[in-house]
Amino acid sequence: MSANIDKLHDDHHHTPSGIMRWITTTNHKDIGTLYLWFSLIMFFIGGLMALVIRAELFQPGLQLVVPGFFNQMTTMHALIMIFGAVMPAFVGLANWQIPIMIGAPDMALPRLNNWSFWILPFAFTMMISTLFFESGGPAAGWTLYPPLSLQGGDSMPFVILSIHMLGLSSILGAINVIATILNMRAPGMTLMKMPIFVWTWLITAFLLIAAMPVLAGAITMLLTDRFFGTSFFTASGGGDPVLFQHIFWFFGHPEVYILILPAFGIVSTIIPAFSRKKLFGYDSMVYATASIALLSFIVWAHHMFTVGMPLAGEIFFMLTTMLIAVPTGVKVFNWVATMWRGSMTFETPMLFAIAFIVLFTIGGFSGLMLAMVPADFQYHDTYFVVAHFHYVLVPGAVFAIIAAVYYWLPKWTGKMYNESLGKLHFWLTTIFVNLTFFPMHFVGLAGMPRRIPDYAVQFADFNAIASVGAFGFGLSQLLFVYILFDTLKQKVSAEDKVWDGAEGLEWTLSSPPPYHSFEKAPKVE
Amino acid sequence: MSDSNSYYVPHETKWPFLNTVALVVLFIGLANYLNGYNSGMSIMATGLVLLLIITYGWFSDVVSESEAGTYNAQVDISFRWGMVWFIFSEVMFFAAFFGALYYARELSLPWLGGVGSKVSTNIVLWPQFENVWPSNGPTNLGGDFILMKAGGIPAINTLLLLTSGLTVTWAHHGLKEQNRNKLIYGLLLTVLLGFIFVGFQAYEYMHAYSDLNLKMTSGIYGSTFYMLTGFHGFHVTLGAIMLTVIMFRCMKGHFSGDNHFGFEAVAWYWHFVDVVWLGLFVFVYWL
Ligand code: HEM
Ligand SMILES: [Cu+2]
Numbered sequence: 001m002s003a004n005i006d007k008l009h010d011d012h013h014h015t016p017s018g019i020m021r022w023i024t025t026t027n028h029k030d031i032g033t034l035y036l037w038f039s040l041i042m043f044f045i046g047g048l049m050a051l052v053i054r055a056e057l058f059q060p061g062l063q064l065v066v067p068g069f070f071n072q073m074t075t076m077h078a079l080i081m082i083f084g085a086v087m088p089a090f091v092g093l094a095n096w097q098i099p100i101m102i103g104a105p106d107m108a109l110p111r112l113n114n115w116s117f118w119i120l121p122f123a124f125t126m127m128i129s130t131l132f133f134e135s136g137g138p139a140a141g142w143t144l145y146p147p148l149s150l151q152g153g154d155s156m157p158f159v160i161l162s163i164h165m166l167g168l169s170s171i172l173g174a175i176n177v178i179a180t181i182l183n184m185r186a187p188g189m190t191l192m193k194m195p196i197f198v199w200t201w202l203i204t205a206f207l208l209i210a211a212m213p214v215l216a217g218a219i220t221m222l223l224t225d226r227f228f229g230t231s232f233f234t235a236s237g238g239g240d241p242v243l244f245q246h247i248f249w250f251f252g253h254p255e256v257y258i259l260i261l262p263a264f265g266i267v268s269t270i271i272p273a274f275s276r277k278k279l280f281g282y283d284s285m286v287y288a289t290a291s292i293a294l295l296s297f298i299v300w301a302h303h304m305f306t307v308g309m310p311l312a313g314e315i316f317f318m319l320t321t322m323l324i325a326v327p328t329g330v331k332v333f334n335w336v337a338t339m340w341r342g343s344m345t346f347e348t349p350m351l352f353a354i355a356f357i358v359l360f361t362i363g364g365f366s367g368l369m370l371a372m373v374p375a376d377f378q379y380h381d382t383y384f385v386v387a388h389f390h391y392v393l394v395p396g397a398v399f400a401i402i403a404a405v406y407y408w409l410p411k412w413t414g415k416m417y418n419e420s421l422g423k424l425h426f427w428l429t430t431i432f433v434n435l436t437f438f439p440m441h442f443v444g445l446a447g448m449p450r451r452i453p454d455y456a457v458q459f460a461d462f463n464a465i466a467s468v469g470a471f472g473f474g475l476s477q478l479l480f481v482y483i484l485f486d487t488l489k490q491k492v493s494a495e496d497k498v499w500d501g502a503e504g505l506e507w508t509l510s511s512p513p514p515y516h517s518f519e520k521a522p523k524v525e
Numbered sequence: 526m527s528d529s530n531s532y533y534v535p536h537e538t539k540w541p542f543l544n545t546v547a548l549v550v551l552f553i554g555l556a557n558y559l560n561g562y563n564s565g566m567s568i569m570a571t572g573l574v575l576l577l578i579i580t581y582g583w584f585s586d587v588v589s590e591s592e593a594g595t596y597n598a599q600v601d602i603s604f605r606w607g608m609v610w611f612i613f614s615e616v617m618f619f620a621a622f623f624g625a626l627y628y629a630r631e632l633s634l635p636w637l638g639g640v641g642s643k644v645s646t647n648i649v650l651w652p653q654f655e656n657v658w659p660s661n662g663p664t665n666l667g668g669d670f671i672l673m674k675a676g677g678i679p680a681i682n683t684l685l686l687l688t689s690g691l692t693v694t695w696a697h698h699g700l701k702e703q704n705r706n707k708l709i710y711g712l713l714l715t716v717l718l719g720f721i722f723v724g725f726q727a728y729e730y731m732h733a734y735s736d737l738n739l740k741m742t743s744g745i746y747g748s749t750f751y752m753l754t755g756f757h758g759f760h761v762t763l764g765a766i767m768l769t770v771i772m773f774r775c776m777k778g779h780f781s782g783d784n785h786f787g788f789e790a791v792a793w794y795w796h797f798v799d800v801v802w803l804g805l806f807v808f809v810y811w812l
Pocket of ligand 1: 379
């Protein structure tokens with residue numbers, strides 16, 4: 001496979017400039033860049049909403065916002081962070097990295113690639129605009145449980161249709177990733193020689209294709225229940241509101257692994273590079289990822305232990321959930337074993353990766369506590385759950401994304417970021433993230449419910465600390481933006497092989513790589 | 526013209542962006558319509574028309590590229606993977622509704638009827654309720670209705686779709702043997718069978734609404750019945766339209782015996798619609 005050089009040269013003369021370049025682009029790097037910038041913007045919009053929440057929760061009582069608006073903030077914050085910040089960031093990384101990691105000229109289906117991206121800004125504009133409606137935005141939580149979500153105002157169909165668009169975008173993106181990985185690898189790159197990041201994305205793509213349509217089904221039923229008089233979720237007609245929860249979480253739990261598997265891939269790439277050793281147990285990493293993905297389809301009801309399921313159901317879902325800890329443990333073990341006796345250095349990507357291992361594991365442990373049915377009866381719908389999923393998602397997924405950006409930024413831009421600023425960013429972020437989310441464990445165990453704008457006075461101190469942490473975390477991310485722009489302005493160019501311990505085809509390309517990645521497929525030994 | 530060695534990467538495209546714009550117009554219109562604003566319908570119609578035009582434009586580009594031989598064997602494989610996994614995503618979409626049907630029949634209705642540890646649910650909420658399928662729930666939502674029997678139209682429709690699965694395979698053989706008559710008549714038959722199916726389905730709906738008092742609002746039976754058959758009927762319609770396009774392309778002499786991904790993709794889609802129907806026939810109409 002080699003790309004037609006003449007034709008490609010021809011293309012350069014036709015490439016539109018300015019905004020049209022970005023609207024019409026089919027280039028995996030351009031699209032990757034679009035995804036990453038979009039994700040960063042959404043990260044800040046979702047972050048502002050989180051700060052509204054934390055500002056209100058700084059003290060007990062109602063100070064800043066009315067409860068209805070508070071609920072809109074929690075709902076929109078989650079939807080934006082999940083579908084707008086974390087998922088697009090991973091797709092952006094996939095776009096940039098997969099072709100240059102497997103030696104392909106581009107993604108397999110370039111027009112579809114453009115489409116998956118451009119759906120996002122439109123869908124989110126539609127979703128966020130509902131906040132300005134007279135009846136306000138969605139307020140029933142990102143999980144959209146009926147009957148509450150059926151009682152929303154005019155925003156309801158807009159939000160549902162925008163989620164349909166997000167699902168479409170994810171499915172198209174996933175199809176593209178699968179076609180690229182299965183069909184575009186350089187000769188000699190067998191599946192078991194693929195970079196681990198590519199493996200994790202391949203498995204994530206399957207999760208997306210299996211899970212997103214189920215979400216589409218669930219929200220379609222919400223729509224018809226509200227507007228066409230069906231009774232899927234109405235007991236008087238023979239349906240059941242709990243049915244929605246089953247379908248939603250059948251999507252929802254694989255979704256949380258969609259949010260973490262690519263992060264596993266990133267950490268498994270960065271840890272060996274800065275330990276100057278091969279990844280410990282590559283094969284077991286692949287199998288662990290695959291088993292996590294498979295198991296993730298039979299654990300969903302651990303989100304609904306308190307709805308009154310039959311005992312057999314509670315026990316089944318408790319055991320399967322705990323089973324996931326086994327492959328997850330394999331991964332953590334392998335990361336630590338990779339570092340064991342390595343000649344380690346601690347550049348910014350490595351710092352974020354190590355923090356990932358430590359802090360993600362804390363989230364894993366709180367997950368295990370939640371997985372125990374009797375314990376969950378106490379913890380469910382408290383801040384303990386909030387602490388759990390923020391530990392896996394912020395110092396988990398988000399840290400991995402930040403680590404990936406620091407790791408590959410010199411490759412993408414051809415410029416080196418400022419290492420001391422990077423380290424400063426790391427320490428600020430890590431300290432504030434713990435300040436924000438650790439106290440939530442305590443108030444949660446003591447019984448503070450989630451999604452409520454007011455709370456009993458005994459929770460006041462820990463909440464004040466969490467709010468201070470949140471503002472610190474938010475402000476620290478402005479430093480990240482500064483570092484990004486500062487990098488673009490640097491004078492010295494980065495080397496092609498930026499990190500001496502890094503491995504992979506992407507480091508054989510120039511920094512920044514040529515517009516068309518591998519015009520001639522590289523040989524893989 | 527084309528270099529069979531190169532993987533074709535189109536250098537720019539306006540279609541996806543335009544398509545998104547059209548989709549948003551369509552959805553804004555739909556949401557407004559659902560919210561009860563009069564403007565909704567016309568916005569929706571505008572979006573739909575735009576979407577059709579743009580999709581036509583997009584596919585025209587792809588078809589002419591394909592006819593010009595721009596796509597090499599590797600591109601063909603990408604298309605195949607794309608279509609396979611797209612169909613799989615559709616399977617999962619239907620799975621959600623089949624899951625709802627299963628849950629209603631095996632769990633929520635028995636529980637409302639007081640099975641096992643759920644006696645108190647029944648006693649407290651609707652003590653008079655006895656669970657017999659088909660059910661429109663403990664409050665007899667939508668009033669008494671008559672269920673749709675599996676014999677009659679659904680059985681005929683099953684035959685129609687199964688036959689159409691054969692005719693499309695027959696056409697495929699025609700294409701591989703370069704037998705144009707077999708190809709085009711095979712496709713024509715398939716398309717006709719498809720549209721007759723849709724016609725029968727429409728008739729069945731009218732019959733259900735006017736004679737059986739079976740409506741979307743007829744509790745969980747009506748909900749699952751119309752949702753499953755409705756989405757399936759929509760997919761049959763789409764499939765039949767796509768087959769029609771393929772038929773016209775065949776008549777223009779597109780596709781060759783060893784290179785006809787477009788044909789195969791639509792044929793796969795048709796078989797998928799067929800299989801879903803079998804599921805419907807068994808679980809919605811029969812059992
Ligand atoms: C060791 C692995 C894990 C276990 C055993 C586990 C277990 C649980 C359980 C039992 C709950 C439900 C708690 C309740 O509502 O009462 C929960 C909630 C949640 N988990 Fe995990 N989890 C694990 C890993 C993860 C990962 C990796 C992520 C995401 C990256 C994640 C994201 C979430 C989210 C978002 C929620 C809350 C959803 C909501 O109610 O809004 N979890 N987890
Ligand atoms: Cu879960």
